[in-house]
Amino acid sequence: MNDIFKRVISRIKRLAVLLLLIPILTAATGYFLALQKPSIYTASSEIFIGNFQNQIKTNPTLMKHYVTKTGFLEEVNEKYQLNLNVPQVKSRFTTHANQQGNILELGYRSPDQQEAEETLRKLTDAISAEGTKLYEDKKELLANQISTIKETDSEYEKVYKEVQLLDKLTTEIDLIKPEILEPVTVKNSQAISPMQSAILGFLLGVILNFFILLLPELFREEKN
Structure with missing residues (x-):
């Protein structure tokens, strides 16, 4: 030894x-x-899609497919002047539905950190804005309907009026505004x-x- x-x-x-x-x-x-x-950067965010009685746009499972469609991306790109390359965005944009929390999880991958962050921020803001607009339209519609019902003054329609008013008020209470739960964050997806x-x-x-x-x-x- x-x-x-x-x-x-x-x-x-x-x-x-x-x-x-x-x-x-x-x-x-x-x-x-x-x-x-090459480094790959993954940007991520979360949106609570709210409740405004829209079968598609308040359903995370349906929304995860809807927001990745070329038609939707082109529409918001033009509407909000996002200046996005839609074909490129479509190939890098990912979504996941969290059904329990009524949450839409968004992701975007790019070799450019700034591009990943800016692109997903634009998409997140646009999707949130679309939901907020529908929420506000629904809220305004209900407010007008409630006002109209209250102005109706007829003994014959009294019971019907109360039923209708209760229905509209209940619907109004159930409305929930969409909001961004998690702002955009970026991480390097490189394995090591x-x-x-x-x-x-x-x-x-x-x-x-x-x-x-x-x-x-x-x-x-x-x-x-």
Whole structure:
């Protein structure tokens, strides 16, 4: 055992420069290889789509398909002057329905961090604005209907009037305005960062050094 230790120490002294260079080179290689991989940025946001008695636009499952349609994207692009490349947006835009919370989760992937953030912010604001407009239209319609019913003054229609008024008031109470629950955030979707890759490369170099130092001893024992 003492002889093995002496031989390993001797080998370390003879190969000191190489043993120092190997972890440095493997770490540098890992770092620069990771830099060569293009970063993909994922922007995400969440919208509570509200309730304004629209079978499509208050249903997350239907909305997740509706907002990714070319027709819808072209419509909001023109209406809100978003200056979007619709075919490109369509290929990078993703949606997910959270049925329990009546929430629409939006995502957008791009190699450009700023483009990912700005594009999804525009889409999030546009989708929210569309829902808010429908909510306000429905609220105004109900207010006008309630006002009309209240102005009706007829004993013959009294019971019918009360039923209608109760129905409209109940509907008005159930209205919920859409809102942006989670503003746009962006994260780097790259599986491993250059620094992490460098650390792994360094550890690989250290392991390789152990093999260089100890492998000759294993072969020596086999020969004996």
